[in-house]
Amino acid sequence: MSTDEPTSLFGRWGDIKGHERVVAALRRAIAAGRPHHAYLLLGPRGLGKTTIARAAVSALLCELGQSEPCGRCSACSKLTQSMHTGVLQVEPGGKANTITVDQIGEVQRQLAYRRLEGEWRVVLIHDAGLMNDSAQNKLLKTLEEPPDGTVIILTAVHPGQLLQTVRSRCQKLGLGVVPVDAVERWLVETKGAGPTMARVAAAGSRGIPGTALTLLDPEMGEERRERLTLLTRALAGDAGSIGEAVSLVDRDKLGCAEMLVLVQELLRDAIARSVGVEASLVHPDVSLAGPLATLPGRALADYALRIEDVQEKLTRNVHPGGLMEGLLLEISGA
């Protein structure tokens, strides 16, 4: 690496894995100096929404305005150190893990001022789906009439988390999953993973680069294996394992959501096995027992749909432990 190479950047297009169509659309609009006033980046956690948003921020604010942010100009330097006045970031916080009306109010207070530096000003709302309704309603006013030179970028897991009125005022950019072999190559080529680790992590990632990275971490990999073993026993009807799984996620929405993904993966493998497609298993090393080994593919697919139901309920104010218990009892009792 030459010495004048930038050491770190707030974001750059080159950091993004996959999503060529979305990235091309954004780059084109920014290069032409005509970005949409509001973007909504949609897709599961770990897919690269924030990476794309940060690259867009860098590209908008970099003073050289080249196809890739330069990393050397004053704007790039300030961005990297969180010192640029042209970017306002909002993320969920507090006990309830929400974005409140006060946070949106502060954004509006800042936007009322003229820009201090640069051609653009960007508001980055991370996990915008966690805005409560009053925060979303307050944001509407800004989405309808943002000040000149302002771009608002929202990221969210589900479009359903946002009010129709908010969604309709944004250009929606849906991110699809990245092909598993592309994730595997990416892990080897840019993240320095060994070929075996990369294959396992990519298979477990379900096409989500962020998940694949987490799986590379040996500790996370170990915890995941333990949870998988626990869940296979629970799904086979072992009462003690059901109790343990429930107590693990009892008051933890995020933990429950992660465990639901594991159940989903096991169901997916069970379906693949029931129809004799063993090549694309997520967990080829896990042997299934009980209903997962015996039920026909169609019944398993019904349960897979039930999980989406449960995931939806989890976003509301429902007790995670109760949801997990109900699901495990239902499948294991089949």
Place this chain on the structure above:
Amino acid sequence: MEFRIAKDELIRALSRVQGIVEKRSTNPIIANVLLEAGSDGMKVSATDTEVSLVGHYTIECIQPGRLTLGARQLYEIARLVPTDTVSFRLPEGSFLMEISSGKAQFKVLGLAADDYPPIAEGGDGEGLQIEAADLKALVDKTLFSISGDDTRTGLNGAHVEVTELAGGRTHLRYVSTDGHRLSLAGRKFSGNWTADRSVLLPKKGLAELRKLVDVGDGPWSLLLSDTQAVFSRGSTSFSMRLLEGDFPDYKQVVPGGWQRRILVQRAHVSQALKRVSILASEKSHPVRFHISDGTLIITAKQPETGEAREELEAQVEGQDLEIGFNARYFLDALNVMDTDSIAIEIGDSLSPCLVRPGEGEADELFVVMPMRLE
């Protein structure tokens, strides 16, 4: 960068900026002051990105340079150092400022000066000049009626413009409104207005400016850039970021004529309003003005608490009328007026009411919208 500064001078420089720097921001450099040492002295700047303060101080400069340092920490150091002179030295290419005083030594890690937000600075005598008393009056007479709602683009600041009055005089005018009342005040100035058109100044910035205007005397200079308004006097520059948006055409709101006119002592109305509104609802302070047979009576009534009534000595012209007001809005305007007598000009019970000085030629008026009362 290397310089020596008197302890008192350093304390003076840093104490003034403590109220400006923002400690809770996610932007770490905002908690710092920017020190710029040169052969003509040291410039100390502080900002929270909304308002900024720049001052010039006397130093013995050995080697010019720039760096930002934590404002709070530096102030504590300045207050507690043991000797009357403090030495600062920043080795070439380093961000670690060495501060020494007697046997006490500190090494304080700073952030690059280039990363500090841009701060506009005006020179004394540039742009337009206005007397401190006049600037103070302009702010006082308009600050209170600026809308507190940040989403009301155009109303969330004081509109500032240069207006040509009858007779060829020009005034610097401040106008503000929150949709329920409007305040307007103009004062003479010299020099040049440096913007293409009017600007909108934020409430917070004006409140900070007001504190500065009270200290010391002499005229202030106002210099405008695309993004900031800079008020300066002597070696101090105070700047605030301009607001986005356009102020509405206020001249349309100001009534051009009247059907009823009341000339009354300001203190009398003010006291009567305070007394009567004791029995008005605390939410919107509704009071009723009764103009009948050449008298003015103010009443308030709440079925659950009772009623109050007061007749005022006044010169009343025009036909009988009952009109409702928020007493608070009236009192806010009366509070910032200077004359003994005031004129209240009313159209009908639903049209805006004008309050202006009852004597003199002051470029000043207040509009209060009436309330529909049951």
